[in-house]
Amino acid sequence: MTDALAFRVLRRCGHARRGVISTPHGSIDTPAFMPVGTRAAVKGLTPAQLAEAGTQIVLANTYHLMLRPGADVVRQLGGLHGFMSWSRPILTDSGGYQVFSLADLRRVDDEGVVFRSHIDGATVHLTPESSLAVQNQLGADLITAFDECPPLPTEQHVLRQAVRRTVAWARRSRAAHARSDQALYGIVQGGLDAALRTECLEQLLEIGFDGYALGGLSVGEPLAETHAFLAEFTPRLPDDRPRYVMGVGTPADLVAAVAAGADQFDCVLPTRNGRKGYAFTSQGVLRLRNARHRLSGDPLDPACGCYTCRNFSRGYLRHLFSSGEVLGATLVSLHNVCFYESLMRHIRAALDAGEFDTWRRTFADGSAAGRSEDEE
Amino acid sequence: MTDALAFRVLRRCGHARRGVISTPHGSIDTPAFMPVGTRAAVKGLTPAQLAEAGTQIVLANTYHLMLRPGADVVRQLGGLHGFMSWSRPILTDSGGYQVFSLADLRRVDDEGVVFRSHIDGATVHLTPESSLAVQNQLGADLITAFDECPPLPTEQHVLRQAVRRTVAWARRSRAAHARSDQALYGIVQGGLDAALRTECLEQLLEIGFDGYALGGLSVGEPLAETHAFLAEFTPRLPDDRPRYVMGVGTPADLVAAVAAGADQFDCVLPTRNGRKGYAFTSQGVLRLRNARHRLSGDPLDPACGCYTCRNFSRGYLRHLFSSGEVLGATLVSLHNVCFYESLMRHIRAALDAGEFDTWRRTFADGSAAGRSEDEE
Numbered sequence: 001m002t003d004a005l006a007f008r009v010l011r012r013c014g015h016a017r018r019g020v021i022s023t024p025h026g027s028i029d030t031p032a033f034m035p036v037g038t039r040a041a042v043k044g045l046t047p048a049q050l051a052e053a054g055t056q057i058v059l060a061n062t063y064h065l066m067l068r069p070g071a072d073v074v075r076q077l078g079g080l081h082g083f084m085s086w087s088r089p090i091l092t093d094s095g096g097y098q099v100f101s102l103a104d105l106r107r108v109d110d111e112g113v114v115f116r117s118h119i120d121g122a123t124v125h126l127t128p129e130s131s132l133a134v135q136n137q138l139g140a141d142l143i144t145a146f147d148e149c150p151p152l153p154t155e156q157h158v159l160r161q162a163v164r165r166t167v168a169w170a171r172r173s174r175a176a177h178a179r180s181d182q183a184l185y186g187i188v189q190g191g192l193d194a195a196l197r198t199e200c201l202e203q204l205l206e207i208g209f210d211g212y213a214l215g216g217l218s219v220g221e222p223l224a225e226t227h228a229f230l231a232e233f234t235p236r237l238p239d240d241r242p243r244y245v246m247g248v249g250t251p252a253d254l255v256a257a258v259a260a261g262a263d264q265f266d267c268v269l270p271t272r273n274g275r276k277g278y279a280f281t282s283q284g285v286l287r288l289r290n291a292r293h294r295l296s297g298d299p300l301d302p303a304c305g306c307y308t309c310r311n312f313s314r315g316y317l318r319h320l321f322s323s324g325e326v327l328g329a330t331l332v333s334l335h336n337v338c339f340y341e342s343l344m345r346h347i348r349a350a351l352d353a354g355e356f357d358t359w360r361r362t363f364a365d366g367s368a369a370g371r372s373e374d375e376e
Numbered sequence: 377m378t379d380a381l382a383f384r385v386l387r388r389c390g391h392a393r394r395g396v397i398s399t400p401h402g403s404i405d406t407p408a409f410m411p412v413g414t415r416a417a418v419k420g421l422t423p424a425q426l427a428e429a430g431t432q433i434v435l436a437n438t439y440h441l442m443l444r445p446g447a448d449v450v451r452q453l454g455g456l457h458g459f460m461s462w463s464r465p466i467l468t469d470s471g472g473y474q475v476f477s478l479a480d481l482r483r484v485d486d487e488g489v490v491f492r493s494h495i496d497g498a499t500v501h502l503t504p505e506s507s508l509a510v511q512n513q514l515g516a517d518l519i520t521a522f523d524e525c526p527p528l529p530t531e532q533h534v535l536r537q538a539v540r541r542t543v544a545w546a547r548r549s550r551a552a553h554a555r556s557d558q559a560l561y562g563i564v565q566g567g568l569d570a571a572l573r574t575e576c577l578e579q580l581l582e583i584g585f586d587g588y589a590l591g592g593l594s595v596g597e598p599l600a601e602t603h604a605f606l607a608e609f610t611p612r613l614p615d616d617r618p619r620y621v622m623g624v625g626t627p628a629d630l631v632a633a634v635a636a637g638a639d640q641f642d643c644v645l646p647t648r649n650g651r652k653g654y655a656f657t658s659q660g661v662l663r664l665r666n667a668r669h670r671l672s673g674d675p676l677d678p679a680c681g682c683y684t685c686r687n688f689s690r691g692y693l694r695h696l697f698s699s700g701e702v703l704g705a706t707l708v709s710l711h712n713v714c715f716y717e718s719l720m721r722h723i724r725a726a727l728d729a730g731e732f733d734t735w736r737r738t739f740a741d742g743s744a745a746g747r748s749e750d751e752e
Contacts, residue, residue: 039695039696039699039701040692040695041696041699041701041703042703043701043702043703044702044703044706045703046683046703046706046707047687048683064699068695068698068699069670069691069694069695069698069699073670073671073691073695076671076673076691077671077673077689077691077692078673078689082689083689083691083692083695084692085687085688085692294445294449295449295452295453297452297453297454307422307424311423311461312461313453313454313458313459315445315449315452315453315459316416316453316459316460316461318445319415319416319444319445319449319459320415320417322444322445323415323417323440323444323445325415325417325419326419326420326702326705326706327417327418327419327420327421327422329702330420330422330702330706331422
C-alpha cells in the first residue's frame, strides 16, 4: 500500500458508512459519486460547472486516453489534472472493462489482451504492466489494477478463468505500479457467485491494495440480482479501505449500494441521459422531448437549486432539444450531475445524523426511486 | 419614435463614435458587438458564460423563432428575456435576411413573402405586419422593420425594387408596431449603390426610426467593396441615432465599420468558427486541428484572460476536437466571444482616450487583422 490515500470512517448506520478519503489533490466525502470524463472531459461540462455542482472527484478512462491522445501527450501536458484543468481528485480505471466491452479483441491470454484500435485499426497490446504504465503517466490520484471483465450471464468456467487472471494481473499491476503518490485499487471479479468473489477477494487481500472495487456488475445481469449480490457481498470487503462499486448506477442503485456499505460509484447516466434530454428529478425522470412540456414554465425540479433550475423552464429546454441546440445537452447534463451530487449530500447528511434508514425509507417511498416518463 | 431607446454620443474621433444606448433592460456601451443567438441560444454558451465574456446585448432571429417554437410559445414563457434567461438587452432581426437567404421561397410580391418552412414544409406568410407581430411577441428591446434583402451582385432593377419594397414595408412595419417599450430600427437597402442607398435612407428618415441599420452587406460582394461602401455611406446615417451594420464581420471588418461611424454589429463568426475549432487570437486565427498544437501547453492567446485561456492548453483543446468532445466547441466559442468583446473594449477605450486613430494603425500593423492558420 502507498501513502497516497488515507481513509477514515466517520459514522456508520448498519452497513452504510460515512467517511473521508484523503488524496494528494484533496479529500473526498464518502459516499461519493464520480461523474465520468471518459476522454478527460465530462461530456459538455466545464470543470467550473462540475465544481459548482459539488463534484469532488471525476473518473477518466485509461482505454480511451491511451489510444487518443496517448498517455505521453497527457503526461507532457501536465498529467490529467493539468490537461483537463481539474485540480481535485481523479480516478482512472484500468482499461479492463472497456477492452472487453468496446474493443475489437484479437487475443486474450494470461499475458494480457491484444485488440485493434477503433480509431486507426492499429494493433494494441494491453497488459497489467502497460495499463499501470499508462495510469502512472496519466497521474490520477486513484488508479486500478488491470482485470478481466466478462459480460453476464456467462458460464462458470469463464468466470473462474476471469478470476484467476484478475488475481494474477492484480499481482503484476501491484508490482508494476511505480508512483507512490497514486493509490492502487484492486478489482474483485467473479460475477454473481459469492463464493468465487470471496476467493478472488481473499487473494487480492494477500497482495494488499489501498482500496477495493467491485467490477463486473451492471454488465447484463438482472438489476434485482445486482442489488441482492451487493447487499450480500459488499460488507465482506475490508472495513478500513474504500469500497468502490464500478459502473453503478441509477439513484436507486446508489442508495442500495450505500446501504450495503459501498463508498464510491461512477456512472455515465447523468451525462448520457442529459444529452438525450432525460432529466432526473425528485419526482422521477422527465423526457424533455415530450410535447406536454412545450408551454411549461416550471423548472426541471422545483426542489433543485442548480444553475439550470434557477434559470430555465422545461419549455425552453424542450425547445433546445427540439431545435438541436447543444446548449440543451449542457444544461440538462449539468442539472443531472447536480441531482446526483445533491443525492449524495442528502445521503451523507442522513448518515451524519444517524438517520440513514429513515431517510432511505422516505426515498424508496418517493417517486425519485425510478418513475420514468414514457415516450409519447 | 418611441421612448424605448435613448442614445448619447460621448466622444468622437473622426467619424468613429463612442456612445451609450439605453434600453428597458439596461444600457449598451457602443461600439457594441452582438453575439448571435439564432434560436434564443448563443450556440454552446450559457447566459452566465456570455455575461462573463462581457456581452451586453445578444441578437435572436425572428425567422427561426417564428417557425420553432413559435412566437406565442416564447411570449407565454416570459418573452425572449425570460425564455432564454438573458436579462440584458436583446435585438431581433426582421426575418427579411433569413427568408431571402435560407427559405424555400414560393412568392415575393408587394404584400410580402410566402415560403415553405424548412421544418415541416408548411406554407408560411411573412409580411411587415406579421414580422412586427412576431417581434412584439418575442419582446426584444430593439426590433427591426421588415426588408427585402437581395444577394449581391444583382441587377439594378432588382436593387431598385428591393429599395421600393423595403421603404413601403418599413412604413407598414412602423404602423404595425404595437409596443412602446421596443425601439424600432429601419433597414437601409440598395446594395453598393450610394445614390440608391441615399434615396432609401431619405424615405426612411421621413418615416422616422429609433435607429438605422445597413442591411444587404456581406451577401456575396467582395470585401474591399463592403469596406469602401461603409467608409463612404455610414457617415450619412443620422448622427443622433444608433447605426447598426448587419452581419459584419471579422475583427478587421468591425474596426473598419467603427472607423466609418457604426455603433452596432452582429456576426456568427465567433461561435461558428469556435465550433469548427478556429480560434481568434491577437496573433491571428489558430486552427486547432492542426497537428502542431498536439503538445502545445500554450493558451489560445497569451494576451487573453478568458476562462478558456486561464485553464486550458492548445494541446488539450486540440484533443477535444480530435475526439469529438463537444466541450471543445464550448471552450473555443467562449474564447472567441471573449476575444470579440475584448476587441470592442479596446476600441471603446481608445475612443474614450481620443486615440482611436493611433490604436487603429497599431491594430492594422498587428497580425490580428486577419492572418489565418492554414489547414495542414
